[in-house]
Amino acid sequence: MAIQIIDHAFDPYHEIQRYQSTQPDYLGAIGATSIFIGTMRDFNQGSQVTGMSIEHYPGMTEKQLSLCVEKAQGLWSILDSLIIHRVGTITPNEVIVLIAVWSSHRGDAFDATRYIMEALKSTVPFWKKECLDADAERWVTSNTSGYQ
Amino acid sequence: MAIQIIDHAFDPYHEIQRYQSTQPDYLGAIGATSIFIGTMRDFNQGSQVTGMSIEHYPGMTEKQLSLCVEKAQGLWSILDSLIIHRVGTITPNEVIVLIAVWSSHRGDAFDATRYIMEALKSTVPFWKKECLDADAERWVTSNTSGYQ
Amino acid sequence: MSIKVYYFASLKEHVGHSEHELEFIQSLTVKEVWFEANADLALPKNTLAAVNMEYVDWNSLVIDGDVVAFFPPVTGG
C-alpha cells in the first residue's frame, strides 16, 4: 500500500508500472486491477478554466488517505493499492489523482476503487482554486457525489 | 472507440497511452478515466493453473463487444473507450482483458467500465480452458457475477 | 435450402467437429437444426445459440444462407 502527495506533473501509467515492479510476492494472485485517474478539465461550472492550484493540510492529508484505504480493506479483499494526489499548480489535462487497487476478484477491485475515490472526495483535506483568466480565480466550494 | 482481439501478450499501460495519443480532440473534456485489467491467476477453483487457452468466435466476438459499448453509451455519457481481449495461449500474470473508459465525470466512467466488463463476461463468445499440469486440462464452465 | 452450423469450445468436443453444412427442404427452428444435425446426441444444458452472430431464441426460424452457432456459456474476461 502506498500513498503519495506530489507537487509536480506525473504520468499515472509510469507510476503504476513502477509500483507494480515492487510487488512480486502475490503477482499470481492478482486477477483484477481497477484504476481511476482524475484529470483536470478546461471547463467547469460554466467557465473556461486555465489552471488550478490545490492546497492541502500536510499530515492530515496522509492520515485521512490512510483511513480511506483501511476502511476499504475492512470492506473488501484487497492485495495492494496505490494512491497519488497532486498539490500545487496544475494545468488542464494534467492528472490530479490516481487510485489503483489490486485484488484477486473484480468485484472487490471495482468496489474498493470507487469507495476510496468517494471517501477521498468527501474527507481528505485538499482544496481546489480555479484560475478563470489572468485576474479571476475562485475556490471550488463543494464536490459533487460520484453516485447518481 | 476501439475494440481489439489479439493473440499475443500485451502491456495494457502501453496500449492505453498509445490509444490516448490518438484522441486529442476532447482531451480538455476528460475528467475521469476508469480502467479495468483482468489478469490470469495461477490458482483457480482449488487448483494450481499453469496456463490457459482462450477460444473465441471470430466476428461474433467483435459484434457482441460493440453491442456492449453501444449499450453503455446509451446509459452513460462516454467520451471514448478501448477494449482489448486476449485469445490463444496465455500464461499466469498475463493480461486477459483491458477496458478503459474516458468521460467528463467519474460516475459515468465507473459505471460504464463495470457495465462493459459484466456484459463482456456474460455475452461475448470467449471460452477459457485451463491447463492444470502437463496432461490435465479443463474448460471453465461459467463466469461468476462481479456483483455480490 | 442450405445453412452452415458451427460449434465452439466444449460443445465442439461433444459433437466431435467444429462445423458442417445442412441441406433441407422445409423451414426449421434453431432447436430443430440441432436435432437435425445431432440426432443421436443429447443437447447439453445451458447451450447457447446464435444466428448470424446474434443470440437467438431456440424457437426462432432459420432461413437459407443463415449461419447457426451452438456453444456453452461464455467465460471470457
Place this chain on the structure above:
Amino acid sequence: MSIKVYYFASLKEHVGHSEHELEFIQSLTVKEVWFEANADLALPKNTLAAVNMEYVDWNSLVIDGDVVAFFPPVTGG
C-alpha cells in the same frame, strides 16, 4: 494552556491568516476556540473542524498541546 490553530483555503482568506497560538486558562470546546480566536467574525456555514488531524465534533473538548484546524468542505480528487 496553549493550543495551535490552523486555517485553510477560503477560511484562511476569511480570517486573514493561516495560523496562531492561543493561550487560555479553562478548558474549551472546539466551537469556543473558534469564537475565542475570531470574536468579530461570523463562522462560515459548513466549516469543518479537526483536532490533531482527525475530524471532531464542535462540542469536543480541546486540551493543552492540541492542534486545531478549521477549513471549508474539502474539494480534492
